[in-house]
Amino acid sequence: MPGQQNKNVWDMAYGLLLTIALLITASAVGYLFRAAGIPETNIVIVYLLAVLLTARITRGYVFGLFASVIATGAFNYLFTEPYFAFRVNAPSYIITFVIMTITALITSALTSHAKQNALEAREKEAETKALYTLTDRLTDAADLHDIAGIAASTISDVFCCRAACLYFDENGVPEQTYIQQASPGKLVRRKLSNPEKIKRWIEELSTGYHIGTDFYDWPIHGREMILGLIRLPKESAALMSEAQTRLLHSMIESIALAMDRLRSIQQGIKSNEEAVQERYRGNLLRAISHDLRTPLSGIMGTAEMLMDMTQREDPRYALAEGIHKEADWLHSLVENILNLTRLQGGKLTLNKQMEAVEEVVGGAVSHMAKRSPKHEITVNTPGELLLVPMDARLIEQVLINLLDNAIRHTPPQNEISVSVIEDKKKGCAVFSVKDRGEGIAAADLPHIFQMFYVSPLKHTDARYGIGLGLAICDAIIKAHGGGIEAHNRTDGPGAEFIFTLPMEMNNHEQLS
Amino acid sequence: MSNYHEYVLVVEDDVQIRNFICYSLRAEGFRCVTADTGEGALSLLVSEPIDLMLLDLGLPDVDGMEVIRKVREWSEMPIIVVSARDQDKEKAAALDEGADDYLTKPFSATELLARIRVALRHFYRQNGSKTPTSYQVGGLRLDLAKRLVFLDDVQLHVTPMEYKLLVLFFKNTGKVLTTKYILKEIWGAGYGSDTQVLRALMAGLRRKIEKNPAKPRYIMTEIGVGYRLVDE
Numbered sequence: 001m002p003g004q005q006n007k008n009v010w011d012m013a014y015g016l017l018l019t020i021a022l023l024i025t026a027s028a029v030g031y032l033f034r035a036a037g038i039p040e041t042n043i044v045i046v047y048l049l050a051v052l053l054t055a056r057i058t059r060g061y062v063f064g065l066f067a068s069v070i071a072t073g074a075f076n077y078l079f080t081e082p083y084f085a086f087r088v089n090a091p092s093y094i095i096t097f098v099i100m101t102i103t104a105l106i107t108s109a110l111t112s113h114a115k116q117n118a119l120e121a122r123e124k125e126a127e128t129k130a131l132y133t134l135t136d137r138l139t140d141a142a143d144l145h146d147i148a149g150i151a152a153s154t155i156s157d158v159f160c161c162r163a164a165c166l167y168f169d170e171n172g173v174p175e176q177t178y179i180q181q182a183s184p185g186k187l188v189r190r191k192l193s194n195p196e197k198i199k200r201w202i203e204e205l206s207t208g209y210h211i212g213t214d215f216y217d218w219p220i221h222g223r224e225m226i227l228g229l230i231r232l233p234k235e236s237a238a239l240m241s242e243a244q245t246r247l248l249h250s251m252i253e254s255i256a257l258a259m260d261r262l263r264s265i266q267q268g269i270k271s272n273e274e275a276v277q278e279r280y281r282g283n284l285l286r287a288i289s290h291d292l293r294t295p296l297s298g299i300m301g302t303a304e305m306l307m308d309m310t311q312r313e314d315p316r317y318a319l320a321e322g323i324h325k326e327a328d329w330l331h332s333l334v335e336n337i338l339n340l341t342r343l344q345g346g347k348l349t350l351n352k353q354m355e356a357v358e359e360v361v362g363g364a365v366s367h368m369a370k371r372s373p374k375h376e377i378t379v380n381t382p383g384e385l386l387l388v389p390m391d392a393r394l395i396e397q398v399l400i401n402l403l404d405n406a407i408r409h410t411p412p413q414n415e416i417s418v419s420v421i422e423d424k425k426k427g428c429a430v431f432s433v434k435d436r437g438e439g440i441a442a443a444d445l446p447h448i449f450q451m452f453y454v455s456p457l458k459h460t461d462a463r464y465g466i467g468l469g470l471a472i473c474d475a476i477i478k479a480h481g482g483g484i485e486a487h488n489r490t491d492g493p494g495a496e497f498i499f500t501l502p503m504e505m506n507n508h509e510q511l512s
Numbered sequence: 513m514s515n516y517h518e519y520v521l522v523v524e525d526d527v528q529i530r531n532f533i534c535y536s537l538r539a540e541g542f543r544c545v546t547a548d549t550g551e552g553a554l555s556l557l558v559s560e561p562i563d564l565m566l567l568d569l570g571l572p573d574v575d576g577m578e579v580i581r582k583v584r585e586w587s588e589m590p591i592i593v594v595s596a597r598d599q600d601k602e603k604a605a606a607l608d609e610g611a612d613d614y615l616t617k618p619f620s621a622t623e624l625l626a627r628i629r630v631a632l633r634h635f636y637r638q639n640g641s642k643t644p645t646s647y648q649v650g651g652l653r654l655d656l657a658k659r660l661v662f663l664d665d666v667q668l669h670v671t672p673m674e675y676k677l678l679v680l681f682f683k684n685t686g687k688v689l690t691t692k693y694i695l696k697e698i699w700g701a702g703y704g705s706d707t708q709v710l711r712a713l714m715a716g717l718r719r720k721i722e723k724n725p726a727k728p729r730y731i732m733t734e735i736g737v738g739y740r741l742v743d744e
Binding site: 289293294296297298299300301304305308327328331353354355356358360361362363365366377379380381383385387392393418420 | 526527528529531532533535536539596600617618619620621707708711712714715716718719724725726727728732733734735736
């Protein structure tokens with residue numbers, strides 16, 4: 001740091017010259033006093049004044065102490081007999097010298113101390129003022145960009161240089177440009193060649209700041225991560241005193257606080273918005289479910305009522321039955337769409353609990369038995385109680401969809417079966433739904449779990465659903481961390497759907 | 513075929529469903545009165561001699577749960593709640609609040625009447641003066657005096673816990689019992705909500721009384737809500 005050294009040399013030279021000048025002046029006044037016949041005690045006082053002035057004007061303690069010793073020496077040399085020699089004839093002068101030296105030393109020490117205190121107080125005041133200005137301005141900032149601008153301009157003003165600020169966004173990605181004060185009151189955006197690299201430097205920093213080729217970079221540490229950096233030109237940064245560095249750190253601290261505050265506000269707003277959206281979504285779903293399902297229940301009930309009122313032979317019975325069937329189909333479609341919307345929102349929270357496999361299978365089978373009493377469903381579950389973590393209602397829905405599929409493709413007298421085994425090696429429960437229907441066409445197999453996939457091989461007027469049932473199964477099983485697959489049976493006609501559920505809860509999942 | 517004469521209050525805001533329910537009820541001989549709001553229902557309940565209430569949980573003015581709570585303050589009348597399919601939590605809560613049974617929309621008239629029959633029978637049995645000495649459903653018989661259980665006239669060996677559970681089910685034949693209610697009745701109020709012990713107990717009992725525990729004949733699982741002993 002050659003600049004710093006130069007400055008010190010100049011300071012030394014200035015102090016020395018001043019000390020000598022003051023002592024010479026004091027000696028001159030002494031001669032005048034002696035010529036005028038004023039007692040020499042007054043000359044001692046004049047020397048003490050010179051020492052006091054030296055301590056007052058020069059920096060540090062050194063010159064004051066130096067002046068104290070020289071003053072005593074000069075008094076001895078110039079004003080006590082024998083003149084122009086460091087000796088005294090009258091031994092009483094020794095006392096004068098000792099007291100004079102001590103007084104001069106104390107005076108200079110006290111003066112320097114007072115001066116130092118005043119200086120420190122002034123620095124503190126400037127520091128406080130700078131910090132106050134900064135925080136005052138930061139409270140008005142509306143976004144990170146504002147904060148960066150305020151930081152750059154305030155630091156520039158305080159340290160009289162062209163400071164800059166680079167901030168990272170919420171994900172910790174640095175902005176492509178940084179903000180610098182080009183001249184007082186004028187901020188410019190400067191392009192960064194590789195902000196990622198700078199970020200890496202800053203993150204790997206072991207010291208308080210990073211020294212670049214032209215700049216010093218100070219990281220802005222937030223509560224959780226580095227929020228950005230403050231950049232000062234090398235020439236200004238190198239000359240900073242300890243107090244200034246301290247001030248800079250305090251300022252960076254304030255900036256970090258402001259950035260953190262802004263971020264938490266923004267996060268609050270964001271989560272608030274999300275909550276509002278979620279509420280709208282919920283309301284919409286509820287509205288759909290109420291406004292579509294309720295009239296459908298009404299239509300189905302009324303059709304049932306009409307069927308009840310007519311004889312089976314009456315052609316009107318078939319009409320009412322048709323209404324009932326169509327409404328039932330529409331109803332299951334609405335259910336499926338609602339289920340899928342919930343699943344696809346990604347917001348589906350699985351209500352996972354340890355459930356008995358036999359109960360869930362039993363629930364699904366009895367549901368289907370009510371709906372299609374003509375089909376017989378065989379059930380095979382492990383002899384031992386098998387508890388598997390799952391959202392029972394959703395897995396029941398999967399089984400219902402698969403059984404519904406099987407029933408639609410299988411003549412009533414043919415076999416439909418559900419079985420569950422525990423695969424201890426893979427740590428999962430394997431569910432299988434088999435039928436003896438026409439099986440799955442090879443062209444359909446790869447697409448069968450796709451949403452809205454309807455086999456092109458089927459007649460368009462045949463009601464085979466609109467391809468949601470299996471897509472829902474797929475989504476539910478995947479949400480459970482399991483897998484689902486479909487293939488044709490090798491032991492004769494028919495299809496088999498197999499899905500697995502892991503036996504272990506994931507670490508981050510909690511029993512609710 | 514007018515078998516019944518009870519006075520039923522139907523609380524439902526959809527006019528079509530209301531009509532269909534009332535038609536089905538009247539065809540069976542029930543007398544029927546309707547309300548489309550919770551407030552209307554409460555004022556009818558105090559002015560009319562209602563025997564049973566069918567309550568839709570999604571009412572426009574007040575929470576159905578609130579209606580159940582108010583009615584239960586002064587009446588033990590059977591309450592059957594009607595709800596949408598994805599309201600398991602509401603169903604269970606309504607049952608815990610004091611409702612007797614629930615129906616999921618869309619339901620058929622047959623289902624509705626079956627539930628009403630069960631609820632009424634249960635209500636009369638509870639308020640009847642004489643306590644039965646034995647219960648029977650299908651081939652399953654419970655002899656309360658001797659504390660024995662028979663399946664197709666063969667005595668079954670059940671543990672005291674299983675016996676306690678069977679008694680609870682038989683006393684509430686046809687009624688859904690929520691998991692929470694069963695836990696409280698069998699293990700006491702302080703036991704918490706450890707449903708796994710109940711699942712294990714149920715699995716053990718089913719292996720004794722059912723031919724295939726996954727295709728139960730007697731005790732049915734109502735997923736997300738609880739269990740029900742079938743009623744014939």
